Amino acid sequence: MTVPVVRGGSDPATYAAAGVDVEAGERAVALMKASVARAQRPEVVGDLGGFAGLFDASALTAYRRPLLATSTDGVGTKVVIAQRLGIHDTIGIDLVAMVVDDLVVCGAEPLFMTDYIAVGKVVPERVAAIVSGIAEGARLAGCALLGGETAEHPGLLRPEEYDVAGAGTGVVEADALLGPARVRVGDVAIAMRASGLHSNGYSLARHVLLTNAGRRLDLYVEAFGRTLGVELLTPTRIYSLVVLALARADDVDLHAVSHVTGGGLAANLARVLPPDVHVVVDRSGWTPHPVFTLIGEVGRVELAELERTFNMGVGMVALVAPGSVDAALARLAARGVPAWVLGAAVPRQGERGDAVAKGGGGGAVTLVGSHA
Numbered sequence: 001m002t003v004p005v006v007r008g009g010s011d012p013a014t015y016a017a018a019g020v021d022v023e024a025g026e027r028a029v030a031l032m033k034a035s036v037a038r039a040q041r042p043e044v045v046g047d048l049g050g051f052a053g054l055f056d057a058s059a060l061t062a063y064r065r066p067l068l069a070t071s072t073d074g075v076g077t078k079v080v081i082a083q084r085l086g087i088h089d090t091i092g093i094d095l096v097a098m099v100v101d102d103l104v105v106c107g108a109e110p111l112f113m114t115d116y117i118a119v120g121k122v123v124p125e126r127v128a129a130i131v132s133g134i135a136e137g138a139r140l141a142g143c144a145l146l147g148g149e150t151a152e153h154p155g156l157l158r159p160e161e162y163d164v165a166g167a168g169t170g171v172v173e174a175d176a177l178l179g180p181a182r183v184r185v186g187d188v189a190i191a192m193r194a195s196g197l198h199s200n201g202y203s204l205a206r207h208v209l210l211t212n213a214g215r216r217l218d219l220y221v222e223a224f225g226r227t228l229g230v231e232l233l234t235p236t237r238i239y240s241l242v243v244l245a246l247a248r249a250d251d252v253d254l255h256a257v258s259h260v261t262g263g264g265l266a267a268n269l270a271r272v273l274p275p276d277v278h279v280v281v282d283r284s285g286w287t288p289h290p291v292f293t294l295i296g297e298v299g300r301v302e303l304a305e306l307e308r309t310f311n312m313g314v315g316m317v318a319l320v321a322p323g324s325v326d327a328a329l330a331r332l333a334a335r336g337v338p339a340w341v342l343g344a345a346v347p348r349q350g351e352r353g354d355a356v357a358k359g360g361g362g363g364a365v366t367l368v369g370s371h372a
Helices: 022-037 058-062 076-085 091-106 124-141 202-212 227-232 240-248 264-270 290-299 304-308 322-334
Strands: 064-076 109-119 146-154 163-175 186-194 252-259 279-282 313-319 339-347 355-358 362-370
Touching: 022 124, 022 146, 064 091, 076 091, 076 163, 076 202, 076 227, 076 279, 091 109, 091 124, 091 163, 091 240, 091 252, 109 124, 109 240, 124 146, 124 163, 124 240, 186 322, 202 227, 202 290, 240 252, 240 313, 240 322, 252 264, 264 279, 264 304, 264 313, 264 362, 290 304, 313 339, 322 339
Parallel strands: 109 146, 279 362
Antiparallel strands: 064 163, 109 163, 186 313, 186 339, 252 313, 279 339, 355 362
């Protein structure tokens, strides 16, 4: 059987004509090199641009039994806000935060990251801006940005569209591993303030504020003291170095850490509790950011739905021994992270309160009272 060949025109087909600009990609790499150079560690071998990033693993010989930890994540639909505002140099900070702060909850020090950027069209300056944010996030987290991939997807993404993802690797001494096995009745939960929405719940936030309510990103909101767009694009706070400082402090007995991301405070805290432990959280201990109040009021979103979707002002939770509370709070304050006592671990004797979450570790968290 002969398959007919239909010719599409007189000009020969090229990759560029199909929508992929290899030269633009090379210019993007050249522009991002200076940013990546600021996000390095002594163990990094070689320069950006190779087929693989290299990290000298001999640094791990100082460990008795090193456990490698890995995490992969993205920033969800927060990229839509960056694209609409034309501000691309902070979304990478969010990406790093989502990866490294998942690593550090087990006590792992983030060592290095790689990124993946999918674009509808390679605009070298825009790609370089995205990578500059990733590099800045890596610097803030104390890890290296080893490299990554920028893929041009014409026909799949519009020219102005992109998405970002990343993967990170960390290391923790086996006998220093944090988690449910260390948590005891009497431990105290300490909340660390979020910088805002962080990178979760943006589908609901956009649906309420931008689609249904028809608000513009350039709308000035008195409660924020800035525009709606700037508020929504606020970078996620990176806690990795803060948590590592607590884990290594002689005066802090740190048992577990919870990164409050998708699913909210109760569900994520419950993930690091053993089956016989219940933490009761009193909402009166803090006031959520105004953006959560605005979403609730404009969208008539019930509190339970807000708490299942957003962090409500708590980005990370540390569980420490009772005698370590003052030292932990002092160390967090010294590093500029607002923190407060969230609740205490008690024997599990049936759930009570108006919001209960059970985690994979078998424990439970209850939210009670009203926010201050």
